[in-house]
Amino acid sequence: MPTSPPAGALYRAPVELARSYLLLNHGPVTLVSSAHRGRRNVMAASWAMALDFNPAKVAVVIDRRTLTRELVDASGEFVLNVPTRALAGLTFTVGNSSGRDGDKFARHGIATAPADRVAAPLIAGCAAWLECRVIPEPRNQQGYDLFLAEVVAAHADPRLFSDNRWHFPDDASRTIHYQAGGSFFATGEAVSVP
Amino acid sequence: MPTSPPAGALYRAPVELARSYLLLNHGPVTLVSSAHRGRRNVMAASWAMALDFNPAKVAVVIDRRTLTRELVDASGEFVLNVPTRALAGLTFTVGNSSGRDGDKFARHGIATAPADRVAAPLIAGCAAWLECRVIPEPRNQQGYDLFLAEVVAAHADPRLFSDNRWHFPDDASRTIHYQAGGSFFATGEAVSVP
Structure with a gap:
């Protein structure tokens, strides 16, 4: 596990x-x-993906009932943080509670650092961070809870991502993939072809 | 590895x-x-995600320069096939060649079966299949190469997915995650919290 x-x-x-x-x-x-x-918040999202290379864009689903949605609608900004396996418990917890019931950062002792280009915080202990500005597309946002955004800054833990490749030195630092009901998969063995 | x-x-x-x-x-x-x-084709896509539960929807990026795009634009249908590690080589191959240079199924000996609700074929050896009908959203399609679609039928290999959970009996049957340049990760160890 990485030293804090x-x-x-x-x-x-x-x-x-x-x-x-x-x-x-x-x-x-x-x-x-x-x-x-x-006000600030953090939620889990599996429904997030890259959308374009250059300018770099992402797409993410943000449910209209969430506090995150209220803050993203108001600020036009968010950060996609990529948690490690060491944060699986936290990822599940913030995905199953509402920021309307109290600040999740204080309640769960989540350490943060300021982002470079947006007001949303970077979550400590993550493997990577994408700072994003919403591209206003009201039809997607209102009809599908779908947000398109431009990536305005990106960072990664250099122990886990360098030379444009992931390489996980230990199990706790692996990124994770959500299944359902508290069940994740760690990013597994590297497979190279051909 | 599953028996064929x-x-x-x-x-x-x-x-x-x-x-x-x-x-x-x-x-x-x-x-x-x-x-x-x-005419038929198959390409690889990492930029695909779920978009809604019910009715079930997906989002996927389909580059405007591809034959797949031409066929999806014309038919309004596609299948998202989820390949196993045993198909990593094929996934890379079909992601790095064009169907305009000849039928990829014939060239690479790709076995298929008919889908239930769409004309696009199901690819044999995959772990799961989502049959999809495009929800026409011209602004997304033309501006972002982004397709939203309703899932009209879904299937999975019951040896790998049952009771609404993935469970991989061996390494060859694991699903895979694309990194870049012929480099994938297998879906790894299950992690349960809290």
Whole structure:
């Protein structure tokens, strides 16, 4: 398991925007963090994917009943954080509680660091972070809870992602994929072809 | 590795439409099969995700330069096939060649079976299949190469998916996640919380 960075710090290195799709290509679960005027939240989202290379874009489903939706609608910004296996419990917890019942960061002791380009925080202990600005597409947002966004900054833990490839030194640092009901899969063995 | 089914047959059992999102939730790479008036094709797509539970919907990016796009635009239908590790080589191959250079099924000896509700074929040896009908959203299609579709039938290999959960009996039957350049990850160890 990675050593924890000092409080308020993250192990992060910049990822070229045109390569940021590589952080999501393998389909990990994400944590969507958001903030607006002193309020903040974090929720889990499996329904997130890359949408374009350059300019880098993503698509993510944000349910209209969530506090995250309210904050993203108001701010036009969010961060897709890519949690490690060490954060599987937290990922499940924030995916099954509402920020309307109290600040999840305080309640669950979630450490954060400021993002570079958006107000939403970066969640400590994650493997990667994509800072995103919503591309207004009201028909998608209202009809399908679907948000398209441009990636305006991207970072990854250089111990886990470098030279545009993931490489997991231990099991706790693997990214995770959500199944259902508290059941995840770790990102598994590397398979190279041909 | 699963025993091959008889030619033209598949190991498949129906998956309830409202549960079909579980086939994509963990972010596997997909094979998009399509057909129209005697032409057919298959390409790889990592940028595919569930979009809604009920009616079940998916979102997938289909590049405007591909033959798949031409066939999907013409037919309004496709199948998202979820390949196993045993098909990693094929997944890479069909993701790096064009159906305009000749029928990929014939060239690569890809076995198929008819789908129930769409003309696009089901690819043998896959772990799951989602038969999809495009929800016409021209702005997404033309602006972002993004297709939204309703899932009209879903099936999975019952040896790998049953009781609404994935369970992989051996390494060759695991689903796979695409990284880049011929590099995949197998779906890894199950992680349950809390």
